[in-house]
Amino acid sequence: MSHLINISEAASLALHGLAIVAQKNPEKVNAKYIAEKLNASEAHLAKIFQRLSKSGLIKSFRGPTGGFVLNKPVEEISFLDIYEIVESKIIINDCPLHKTGCPFENCIFGDALKNISQSIYQTFKNIKLSDFTE
Amino acid sequence: MSHLINISEAASLALHGLAIVAQKNPEKVNAKYIAEKLNASEAHLAKIFQRLSKSGLIKSFRGPTGGFVLNKPVEEISFLDIYEIVESKIIINDCPLHKTGCPFENCIFGDALKNISQSIYQTFKNIKLSDFTE
């Protein structure tokens, strides 16, 4: 079974987790709470939020009453931002044979991959945390 | 680095390899030749063509002068056919959290994933081996 679109569970967890943080905004929300809500492993989720925090998308606070809060307005955080942090940089034009001297002068996929990638890119950009705060 | 679209090297090799077979049609083409053309490992490519053969998309012949030939007209073999054989079945609507009781009543991705998937599906369907002959 294969997904056509490449979204790791980590990226999805990040989006869902941040949606919860956005809903509680400006309260702090800790990793344990989010993990429980999402039926996810706390260790795993903590790791993901660590990266989000390091990137500056959220702020973190240690100690009792600690947790995470958004570091930007909800309208300014898109799934694209999250995706790029969690999955590292995005490749837009990506025939897997591009590297190893492909014998076809014109890429066999034509513009198809680039076009789709761009459409995915736009779609991800249009999904914002503000969509979930109602 | 992350690809937005999920195309394994195997699926890409299959398409490129079959394009070569299509160009030589109705000659037989052997794995070694294809692998060399594509700068790919022969062992790997052979494995992929084995699956294509088992699925009936191509016919195989052993022994000296052996090789592979298409088993259908070039217009009737699409990248979607190839993709489905190599990657196994496709998932169209696919939030990775779908399985584990997601707390959001309405999928947080809305229709976005389904729409994109469907567009990828159509694109793959429109890429045909006949695009690479002549």
Added chain:
DNA sequence: TTAATTCTGGTACTCAAATACCGAAATAGG
């Protein structure tokens, strides 16, 4: 200052996909 709580960051483990290997079976030609 003490204890409890929470994030941090490094590391280790797990698992499946991707890839590679190799002996066996089939075929063509001499």
Added chain:
DNA sequence: CCTATTTCGGTATTTGAGTACCAGAATTAA
């Protein structure tokens, strides 16, 4: 037949993502 060639199919290895673990640092409250 015999040999070289080529696919077949089972299996082994590699790789990377996903996941788990744990000791350490920061913070709060008592």
